[in-house]
Every structure is written in C-alpha cells, then in structure tokens.
Amino acid sequence: MPADPPLEDLLRSCTHSALHLEMRDGYMRDDPLFLRWLDGHRDDLADRSSWWNPWLQLIHETTARGVEVRRARVVSEPVSEYIRFEHEITFRNVVSGEQVRWLPRQQTTDLALPGNDFWLIDERLLVVHHFSGEGDFVDDEISTDPQTLKLCHSAFEAVWERAVPHEDFRLH
Numbered sequence: 001m002p003a004d005p006p007l008e009d010l011l012r013s014c015t016h017s018a019l020h021l022e023m024r025d026g027y028m029r030d031d032p033l034f035l036r037w038l039d040g041h042r043d044d045l046a047d048r049s050s051w052w053n054p055w056l057q058l059i060h061e062t063t064a065r066g067v068e069v070r071r072a073r074v075v076s077e078p079v080s081e082y083i084r085f086e087h088e089i090t091f092r093n094v095v096s097g098e099q100v101r102w103l104p105r106q107q108t109t110d111l112a113l114p115g116n117d118f119w120l121i122d123e124r125l126l127v128v129h130h131f132s133g134e135g136d137f138v139d140d141e142i143s144t145d146p147q148t149l150k151l152c153h154s155a156f157e158a159v160w161e162r163a164v165p166h167e168d169f170r171l172h
Helices: 007-013 032-038 054-064 081-089 091-096 146-162
Strands: 017-022 068-075 099-104 117-121 125-131 137-143
Touching: 007 054, 007 117, 007 125, 017 146, 032 081, 054 068, 054 091, 068 081, 068 146, 081 091, 091 099, 099 146, 117 146, 125 146
Parallel strands: 017 068, 068 099
Antiparallel strands: 017 117, 117 125, 125 137
C-alpha cells in the first residue's frame, strides 16, 4: 500500500484552498523553538533571515499561486504558555500569506467540532492530525469520505466566522 502523500506535497498541488483547524492548547512541548522562547528568545520581525524557514516559504509560494490558506485556532482562556508562544510567532504565518484567526473555546459550545486537528485541502481531501495526550505528534490520517469532509468544512467555517483576526486577538 503506498504511503500517503506528505502535507507539503498536498499544499504544492493545492489549487484553491487549504484550511487548518487547531484545537489543542499545546503541541510538541520539546520543540526547540518553544524551549528557546521559554528561555527568553524573541524573533526580530526585521531580521527575516533569522526566522524564515522552508515551511513559511512553501506557504508563501502556495498563497502566491492564489490559494487561500486559512488557519483557525480554538484556545482555552486563560491561555497556556504554549499558546502565548504560538501567538507571538504567528506574525511569521501572516508574513508568509496565511490568514489566521483565534477563537476562545468557551465560544464554541454550540458548534459541532471534530475531535482532531486537520487540514482540508481543496475541500476534497482531509489530513487529520493525531497527537498524544502530551501534544506529541503520533500520525496523520487521510480521508476523502464525503460526510467527514462536509463536517470538517462546516466546523472550520463556523469557527472562522466567530474567530478574531490575529492582529486583533488579545491574550487573556
């Protein structure tokens, strides 16, 4: 059985939209970028060469082709240290062309949300991310099931409609 294509390849072949829903309050807490941030390192927006990386370049190339890349984050308040870190470095995503919004979890009670984070590519393919309870990446699952695609698209759009654009979102 062939391996699923990596997310990077899916983004390279994407033609109109890539939607990413994140719903955890912490990811990979041993991430060197997070650990550096905890130690007091802060990126200098003016020194792009110090923080630009291949992922951001891929997003830049994807959005430059006219693909809409949107990321919605559902977060608990008060926010975790990891979310503070994520919020601070999100300028990178924005500079690369991504649109990012934030939604406090307490505003999602009446929304039907899937149990896992995901990327929805061109409304035709879903990449579901599975994480351990500690936030470490476990694996990805690919789905083309029409009902699952419909649920995830609807969930993303419901969150997006309520969420606050990154530049206006204040941490609590």
